[in-house]
Each structure stands twice: as structure tokens, then as C-alpha cells.
Amino acid sequence: MDKKIILSGIKPTGIPTLGNYIGALRNWRLMQQDDKYCYYMVADLHALTVRNDPDELRQQTRSMAALLIACGIDPERSPLFIQSHVPAHAELAWILNCFTYMGELQRMTQFKDKAAKHADNINAGLFTYPSLMAADILLYQPHYVPVGEDQKQHVELARNIAIRFNNAFGETFVVPEPIMPKFGARIMGLQDPEHKMSKTDTNPNGYISLLDEPAVIMKKFKKAVTDCEPVIAYAEGRYGCNNLLTVYCACTGKTMEEAVKDFEGAGYGKLKTAVAEAVIAEIEPVQQEYKRILADVTYLDSVLKNGAEKAGETAQKTLDLAFARVGLR
Numbered sequence: 001m002d003k004k005i006i007l008s009g010i011k012p013t014g015i016p017t018l019g020n021y022i023g024a025l026r027n028w029r030l031m032q033q034d035d036k037y038c039y040y041m042v043a044d045l046h047a048l049t050v051r052n053d054p055d056e057l058r059q060q061t062r063s064m065a066a067l068l069i070a071c072g073i074d075p076e077r078s079p080l081f082i083q084s085h086v087p088a089h090a091e092l093a094w095i096l097n098c099f100t101y102m103g104e105l106q107r108m109t110q111f112k113d114k115a116a117k118h119a120d121n122i123n124a125g126l127f128t129y130p131s132l133m134a135a136d137i138l139l140y141q142p143h144y145v146p147v148g149e150d151q152k153q154h155v156e157l158a159r160n161i162a163i164r165f166n167n168a169f170g171e172t173f174v175v176p177e178p179i180m181p182k183f184g185a186r187i188m189g190l191q192d193p194e195h196k197m198s199k200t201d202t203n204p205n206g207y208i209s210l211l212d213e214p215a216v217i218m219k220k221f222k223k224a225v226t227d228c229e230p231v232i233a234y235a236e237g238r239y240g241c242n243n244l245l246t247v248y249c250a251c252t253g254k255t256m257e258e259a260v261k262d263f264e265g266a267g268y269g270k271l272k273t274a275v276a277e278a279v280i281a282e283i284e285p286v287q288q289e290y291k292r293i294l295a296d297v298t299y300l301d302s303v304l305k306n307g308a309e310k311a312g313e314t315a316q317k318t319l320d321l322a323f324a325r326v327g328l329r
């Protein structure tokens, strides 16, 4: 059977939110099926595009890897690795830089946003971030790249770079497709349900961190913004209520119809408590696994070493081919 290849990555900056979990990490777990082969990566090189503290980066990188395993990524089945452990990423990135136009990079929404936010540090790495990401992807010849809405533009650029390279030098890279989750792609903020839940929200009550204590999760949901309508329903414009129902469905596996039925005649208090309980039931085991794995230094080291070896083998093959195609070596 020809397996479909999947690759995705996450930057080790900050603790993921419930939104990241429902929209991405949980799907990474679910994608590990017999007809697919998945590579998962912690993108530590990408974290350097903003000023960082070395010890913090080291710690956050390991912590993210432990969290991915805790979320259900099975490293025996899907290579899990740290980007900087596979040198081919930086090497292919240079070549791809030479196949990426300034105009393309200038159009990237994330670059524009970050340049505005870090006006004192608009470095070249921030600008060429997407060609490194294209290297991350193209090295593994994946058919699909699961990403959030905000990364779709980068995957499209990777496609264009692949097509451009293939046209110039012959078939070298598989042209990948971005895939976005159909359900729960946009979990909204608890305080401002018209905007996506974000870990950089200045109000910590606006988001659930994957490592929030159960009591904190309960407290945050109890404070969640809803509306004044008397009946709980999923309806146009009812952002807060819709969001709570969506989270409820995501964590219980129920359909929206079943969810609405569960709250017939109930008030918001009951809804909020039930949602919090469902979230706690889903992520408390993840938190316990995370602590266990992070404490097991030998295990985590060996997972990351194996992951880098397996990923490195595939990556090196693609890199060798690309080098040969352009006339290096």
C-alpha cells in the first residue's frame, strides 16, 4: 500500500492553548493511521526569528516534544524530532532561498504582522522564515501538511517553490497540499469570543493553556462571556455560546445536535460547568503524561535521537537529490 506522507511542525514558543489542541495537536494524533506515515517536528530554528533566551529555548523545545507525546503522538510510529537536529533543513533552506522572490516574501501576512509587532528587530530570518518552512516540508516529500489557517499561505508558497524548482530542474519535490481541520479550527477566546483563542491574549481568562490546573480551567469557563438570549442554541452571531458548544462537542465527541439537546431547558451555569468538566476530562490525562515524560530524561532523549535519525535519513535523500539537480557536489 502506498502510504500518504504527512508532515507538520510547531514552534516551541509558549504553551499551546486548548484552541491549538483541538485545532491541531489532537488531529496530529488522529492522523496516525495505517494508510499514512507522519513526521512531526518541533521548529526550534524558527523560534530564533524573535529574540530569545537560550536556556528558555532549550527547555521549551524539550517541553514541547514531551507535550506532543502526551497528546498521543506515538514516536514508534511517527518520527518526532527537533528541527535543528536534522541539518538538512538549514541546508535546503539556502537553496530554496534562491528560488523564492522578495515579492513573495513581502506578501506574507505573518511577516507583515510580526514586522509591525517587533519593529526593532525586523531581521532577515523573519523575512525568509517561509523558505525555511518550505525546506521543512519539501525534505519529506509529504502529500499533506496539516496547518492552521494562519500557516496556509506559507504552505502555498512552499508549493510554488516546489513547482518552480521542478520546472527548472526536473521532478524533485512532491507538491504538497495544506489541510485544515473541518471542525474546531477556530476555538474562540473566552472573554472575546469574536476573536480566536490566543496564548498572547493579555487577559489570561481569555484562553485555556494546555497546562492549566483543573480548578483554573473551571474558573475560566465560569467567567466565559456568553449572551442574554434565554435559550442555549447554536445560532448565527451567538459567538460565546457557539464557542462553548463547539468545545463541548470537541471534547465529548458529541454532535452539535446532541450537545444542544443536553442543555435543553438549562442555563449558562450548567453549560459552562459541563464544558469545563469535558475539557478537564480530555486534558487532565495529557497533563499527567506530560509530567511523566518530561521527568524521564533518558526516554525523551532516546525518542528525539531516534526521531532525528529516521527523519534525517529521508531528509538527506531529498537534499542529495536537490544538490545534484542544481549542480552541487
Ligand code: TRP
Residues within 6 Å of the ligand: 007, 008, 009, 010, 011, 043, 046, 132, 133, 136, 137, 145, 146, 147, 151
Ligand atoms: N510556522 C509554523 C507555525 O508557526 C511552524 C512550522 C515550521 C511548520 N515548519 C513547519 C508547520 C512545517 C508545518 C510545516 O505554526
